[in-house]
Amino acid sequence: MSRSLRLRLIAGAGAAIGVALVVAWFAMTWLFNAHVERRVEDDLLVQMRPLLADLRLSQGAPSVGAEPADPRFAVPAGGLYWQLSTSAGTARSVSLWDSRLPGAHAPPSDEWRIRKARGPFDQRLLLVERTIRLQPRDPVVLVQLGYDLAALVPAQREFAREMGFFLALLWGVLALAAWVQVGLGLQPLRRVEHDVERLRRDATARLSGRYPRELAPLIESIDALADAREADVARARRRAADLAHGLKTPLSALAAQSARVRVGGSPSIADGLDSSIAAMRAAIDGELARTRISLVHDGRSTRALPLVERLVAVIEQTEAGERIAFSLSFDDELTLPLASDDAAELIGPLLENAARHARRLVQIRVEDQNGQRTLAIGDDGPGLHTAQRDEAVLRGARLDSAGEGHGLGLAIARELAEATGGRLALVRSSLGGLEVRVSWLLST
Known part of the structure; x- marks a missing residue:
C-alpha cells in the first residue's frame, strides 16, 4: 500500500470518514439522550400542576386531595415519584412506599431545578424540584418529582444501535464516493504517464495539453529534463x-x-x-x-512501397543485387510506423543481407495479420538452422558473420525496431532461406 498513491488516498479517506462518523455517533447519541430527558422533564412539570393545585397545609404539614393520574405513582417502585416536604411533615406518592426522595441542598424558589441523583430502590433518578410558599406566613414547601432513568435505557440503546447501523452504511457510501473522487483526481497523472511514454520514445516530444495548476511544476520539470x-x-x-x-x-x-x-x-x-x-x-x-x-521519432509513418522500391533500385546496382530478382508483395497504401530515414536505415541492411545470400529471389512483403503490421524480407538462400537463428538474435550478433564486409549488426536492427515499438524475429522463409520479420501492433 505504501507504494500505491491511490490506495493511500483511499485508505486515508476511509479512516478519516470512519473517525468522523464515530464522533458523529457519540454526538448524536448524546443529543438524543438529552432530548429524551428534556421530554421527561416537561412531562414531570405537567404531572406537577394538578398536584400543586390540590396542595394544602394542615398544621404546617403538606397534604393533597388526589394524586396525579399516571398509574406509576400508585405502584411501589413504579418509576415515578412525588414528594412534598416541610419542616412539619412530608407527603409522598404510594410508589415511594416507606422511602424518601434524596434531600435537596439550597433548592431554588423562583425556578425548577433539574438534577440527577441516586434514589430509593437503588434507582438513578431524574429529579425536578423547587420550593414554594402558599401564603406569606406559611412554611416553605419543597416540591420534588423523580423519574427512574432506567426506563429510558431501552430506547437509548435501540437508537444507538440503529444509528450505528445507519452510519456504517453511510461509511460505505462515502468510501465509495472517495474511491471515485480519487480516481477522478488521479486522471491527470494518467495523461502525464502517456505523455512521458511518448517523450521516452521521441526526444523532441514535450508534455502537451492542459494540466491542473498543481501539476504545473512537475510538467515544467519534466519538460526541462527532456530539453x-x-x-x-x-x-x-x-x-x-x-x-x-x-x-x-x-x-x-x-x-x-x-x-x-x-x-x-x-x-x-x-x-x-x-x-x-x-x-x-x-x-x-x-x-x-x-x-x-536514440533519435528515432515516435508517431511518424512512411509509405512502404515507394521506399522499398527506391532501396531495391539501389541494391540492384550492386554486384550481389544485379544477379537476383526482387518480389514486392504489398498494397500501395500500406505504411510503416517509422520516419522515412529510420525505415531506410532498418530495411536497407536487411535487403543487402538477403541479396548477398539469395540464389535467385528475394521476397518483400508488408501485411496485416492478428492485429499487427509485419514487414517480412525472405530469400531462397541456404538460411540458418534453428540454433543458429537463436544465436543470431543475441546482442552483438551480425546478420552476416561470414560474408565480406561488416554490414549492420542484427542487434542494431533489433534496437531500431524496438525503438519504434516493433519486434524483430528470424524464421524460415517459404522460399527455403532465412526470413526476417519486423512486426508492429496496429493502433486502435
Whole structure:
C-alpha cells in the first residue's frame, strides 16, 4: 500500500470518514439522550400542576386531595415519584412506599431545578424540584418529582444501535464516493504517464495539453529534463560523428600502409591489418547507427512501397543485387510506423543481407495479420538452422558473420525496431532461406 498513491488516498479517506462518523455517533447519541430527558422533564412539570393545585397545609404539614393520574405513582417502585416536604411533615406518592426522595441542598424558589441523583430502590433518578410558599406566613414547601432513568435505557440503546447501523452504511457510501473522487483526481497523472511514454520514445516530444495548476511544476520539470536530454543526445551525436570523421584519416593511412606491406611481399601481415581496419570501421558504423537509433521519432509513418522500391533500385546496382530478382508483395497504401530515414536505415541492411545470400529471389512483403503490421524480407538462400537463428538474435550478433564486409549488426536492427515499438524475429522463409520479420501492433 505504501507504494500505491491511490490506495493511500483511499485508505486515508476511509479512516478519516470512519473517525468522523464515530464522533458523529457519540454526538448524536448524546443529543438524543438529552432530548429524551428534556421530554421527561416537561412531562414531570405537567404531572406537577394538578398536584400543586390540590396542595394544602394542615398544621404546617403538606397534604393533597388526589394524586396525579399516571398509574406509576400508585405502584411501589413504579418509576415515578412525588414528594412534598416541610419542616412539619412530608407527603409522598404510594410508589415511594416507606422511602424518601434524596434531600435537596439550597433548592431554588423562583425556578425548577433539574438534577440527577441516586434514589430509593437503588434507582438513578431524574429529579425536578423547587420550593414554594402558599401564603406569606406559611412554611416553605419543597416540591420534588423523580423519574427512574432506567426506563429510558431501552430506547437509548435501540437508537444507538440503529444509528450505528445507519452510519456504517453511510461509511460505505462515502468510501465509495472517495474511491471515485480519487480516481477522478488521479486522471491527470494518467495523461502525464502517456505523455512521458511518448517523450521516452521521441526526444523532441514535450508534455502537451492542459494540466491542473498543481501539476504545473512537475510538467515544467519534466519538460526541462527532456530539453536537457535532447541537448545531451545532440551533443553525443555530434561527438560520435566528429569521432567517426576524425578516425577516417588514420584508418585511410593504415589502409595505405597495408597496401604497401602487401606490395612489399608480406600478404599475411597485410591481411591482419585489413581485418583490424575492417573491425574498427564496423565498430564506428555501429556506434553511429546506435546514435541514430536514440533519435528515432515516435508517431511518424512512411509509405512502404515507394521506399522499398527506391532501396531495391539501389541494391540492384550492386554486384550481389544485379544477379537476383526482387518480389514486392504489398498494397500501395500500406505504411510503416517509422520516419522515412529510420525505415531506410532498418530495411536497407536487411535487403543487402538477403541479396548477398539469395540464389535467385528475394521476397518483400508488408501485411496485416492478428492485429499487427509485419514487414517480412525472405530469400531462397541456404538460411540458418534453428540454433543458429537463436544465436543470431543475441546482442552483438551480425546478420552476416561470414560474408565480406561488416554490414549492420542484427542487434542494431533489433534496437531500431524496438525503438519504434516493433519486434524483430528470424524464421524460415517459404522460399527455403532465412526470413526476417519486423512486426508492429496496429493502433486502435
